[in-house]
Amino acid sequence: MSPPPGVGNEKTYVELTALATEGIIKRIDRRLAFYQINDDARSMIVETGRIIDENMPQIIAAFYRHVGTFPEAARFLSSFDVAEIKLRQKEHWNRLMFSGFSEDYVHSAVRVGVAHYRINLPLYLYISGYNNFMGNVVDLIVNHYLGALVSAQHLRSMIKAISFDMDIAISVYTVADRLKLKPGGSHDGADGNLPWH
16 A cells, blocks of 8 residues: 555655765765864764763663653654664664764664654654753763863763764755655554664
8 A cells, every 4th residue: 555645655765865864974074074073072972982881771761751751752652662762772872972973873863864754753852852862961971070171071072973963863854855755654663763763
């Protein structure tokens, strides 16, 4: 059975993923420079990433507790295996922190954007999810470095990385709009397009 008129099918989502990925990879150095993600920031992202990774289960659990208190957000999880989503989410954050902004990372970030677009997740819920995650990361870094000046440098580096990651996923919404694609189609999780991974 075909999707309703204007609603994306598998081919359309493959096209969306390819166009968004190609455009981001083509200009990745310029984008990273604009975010001031230089070699020093990359080193701090990896160093801070180790601290975050050790605490990732608690950060992700706090995120889902928060999401669960808002029916308008929780409803997007009802048809998915949340344990699987948490695993994919951890994998994605590790790519962000440890891959050096590789093509593998870009592909992952675009897939995240496509998954959220595909289920018609409003951008305010997507951005507020990042806000929740970033708040927990800020708390973790400040507590780890006990408020020392170095914590400010690590915070800036992680904020740059998290903002860059959010930018890539939101770019998918822009490309989808240019393609005049409407969210929808199959999103039962069978194809790996899960929310918040």
